Amino acid sequence: MDQTTMYKLTYGLFVLTSAADGKDSGCIINTAGQVTSEPNRISIAVNNSNFTADLVKKSGKFNLSILSEEAVFDTFRHFGFQSGRTADKFAGFPDCRRSANGLYYVTAGTNGWISATVEQSLDLGSHTLFIASVEDMEVLSGVPSATYTYYQSSIKPKPAQPASPGKTVWRCKVCGYIYEGEELPADYICPLCKHPASDFEKVTG
Numbered sequence: 001m002d003q004t005t006m007y008k009l010t011y012g013l014f015v016l017t018s019a020a021d022g023k024d025s026g027c028i029i030n031t032a033g034q035v036t037s038e039p040n041r042i043s044i045a046v047n048n049s050n051f052t053a054d055l056v057k058k059s060g061k062f063n064l065s066i067l068s069e070e071a072v073f074d075t076f077r078h079f080g081f082q083s084g085r086t087a088d089k090f091a092g093f094p095d096c097r098r099s100a101n102g103l104y105y106v107t108a109g110t111n112g113w114i115s116a117t118v119e120q121s122l123d124l125g126s127h128t129l130f131i132a133s134v135e136d137m138e139v140l141s142g143v144p145s146a147t148y149t150y151y152q153s154s155i156k157p158k159p160a161q162p163a164s165p166g167k168t169v170w171r172c173k174v175c176g177y178i179y180e181g182e183e184l185p186a187d188y189i190c191p192l193c194k195h196p197a198s199d200f201e202k203v204t205g
C-alpha cells in the first residue's frame, strides 16, 4: 500500500472562525467541503487541540473564510502557528469584518466566506467532524482558491539552504522551519507550527 496516495487528494485552505463567552478566535484548516446541496450543508474537521474547536462546540456556529492565491504567509503564521488560548488573534487585526451571525470573517487573501450553523458533530478522537447548514455567504474576489499544493509551492517561504556544503539540516515540511543538526530528536516538535518530527525532512548540503 502506497501511503503517498493520500497526497493525491486535493485540499483547500480556510480560516475557521468562531466565538464563545465573548472570545473570538480562528485557526487554519484544510478540511472543508460541501456535503449536500438541498439543503446546503458543509462539513469541517477540526483538530480538538485547537481553541477554535472548543468555540465551535460551545457556540454551534462558525465562519469559513476561503483562502485565495493572494493569501500571504503571514496569514498562515497568524492563524496557524499560535494558539487562541494564549493569543487574541483579532486584537488589532485589521483585515476582518463581522457577518450577521456576529462572527468574524477574514477579508484579505480570501475570495469568499460562508456562515454555518452546526447540525451534527462526531468526535473522531484527534478531530471533531462538524456537519453544518449554510446560513449566509459572499464572494469577495475572483482570485482562485489556494490549494494545499499551491501553499506548498508558492506561499510557504522557500527553504534556506544549509549554511555550508556537507552540513545537514532538517526542514519542517509544513512551515519551512529549519532545525540545524545531524540528527533530529524523535520527540522534536516544530517551534513554529507545532508539527512533530515526522513532518521534517532531511536536507543535506
Ligand code: FE
Pocket: 172, 173, 174, 175, 176, 177, 190, 191, 192, 193, 194, 195
Ligand atoms: Fe513547522
